[in-house]
Amino acid sequence: MTVIEAIKNRRSIRKFKQTRVPRKDIETLIDAARYAASGANMQPIKYAIMENGAEVYPLTKWAGYLTEWEPAENERPLTYIAILGDTAVKNSFEPDAGAAVTTMMLLAEEMGLATCWLGAIDKKAIKEMLGTEREVLYLLAVGYPAQESRVVEMKDGSVKYYEDENDVINVPKRSLDEVLEN
Numbered sequence: 001m002t003v004i005e006a007i008k009n010r011r012s013i014r015k016f017k018q019t020r021v022p023r024k025d026i027e028t029l030i031d032a033a034r035y036a037a038s039g040a041n042m043q044p045i046k047y048a049i050m051e052n053g054a055e056v057y058p059l060t061k062w063a064g065y066l067t068e069w070e071p072a073e074n075e076r077p078l079t080y081i082a083i084l085g086d087t088a089v090k091n092s093f094e095p096d097a098g099a100a101v102t103t104m105m106l107l108a109e110e111m112g113l114a115t116c117w118l119g120a121i122d123k124k125a126i127k128e129m130l131g132t133e134r135e136v137l138y139l140l141a142v143g144y145p146a147q148e149s150r151v152v153e154m155k156d157g158s159v160k161y162y163e164d165e166n167d168v169i170n171v172p173k174r175s176l177d178e179v180l181e182n
C-alpha cells in the first residue's frame with residue numbers, strides 16, 4: 001500500500017469485529033507516532049493503551065450526524081489508545097496530537113486495522129480511570145473493521161456523512177476546486 005492509498009482509503013470506522021488486536025500491534029502504532037512532526041521537537045504527547053473497551057465505551061460519543069445511532073454491543077471497540085498531553089513538557093498539545101493521531105491512523109490502514117478518532121469523550125472520567133496526571137486529549141478506537149465507509153462528492157454543501165441502504169457510510173469531502181484558492 002502506498003502512502004496516497006492509505007490516505008485516500010482511510011475512513012473513520014465505528015463498527016468493529018470482536019477480535020482483540022494484539023498489544024504488540026497497538027504498540028507498533030504508538031511507536032510510529034514517535035516519529036511524527038512536533039513543534040520545537042518538544043514531543044509532549046504520551047499514550048495509554050486501554051484494553052477495557054466495555055468500560056471505556058460509556059465515556060464516548062459516536063457519529064453525531066447519524067441520529068440515534070451507536071454501534072451495537074457486539075460491534076464496539078475492544079481497545080482504545082488514549083492520547084495524553086504531558087504538562088511537564090509543555091501546556092499546548094493540539095498540533096502535535098493531530099500529527100500523532102494521523103500517523104497512527106495511516107499506519108493502522110496499512111496494517112488492515114480500523115480506527116476512529118474520538119474527541120467527544122468524558123475526559124475527566126478517562127483521566128480518573130487511567131489514574132494519570134496527564135491531560136486527556138483524545139481517544140483513538142482501534143480494531144478490525146466491521147463496517148464500510150467511502151468518500152463521496154459533496155452535494156448541496158452538506159458536510160454530514162450518512163448511512164446508505166447497504167449500511168455503507170458515505171463521507172462527503174470538499175473538492176480540490178473548493179479548497180484550492182489560487
Ligand SMILES: Cc1cc2nc3c(=O)[nH]c(=O)nc-3n(C[C@H](O)[C@H](O)[C@H](O)COP(=O)(O)O)c2cc1C
Nearest residue numbers: 010011012061062063064117118119120121161171
Ligand atoms: C478532532 C476530531 C474529533 C472527532 N471526534 C469524533 C467523535 O467523538 N465521535 C465520532 O464518531 N467521530 C469523531 N471524529 C471522526 C470524524 O467524524 C470523521 O473524521 C469525519 O466525519 C470524516 O470522516 P473520515 O474520518 O472517514 O474521513 C473526530 C475526528 C476528529 C478529527
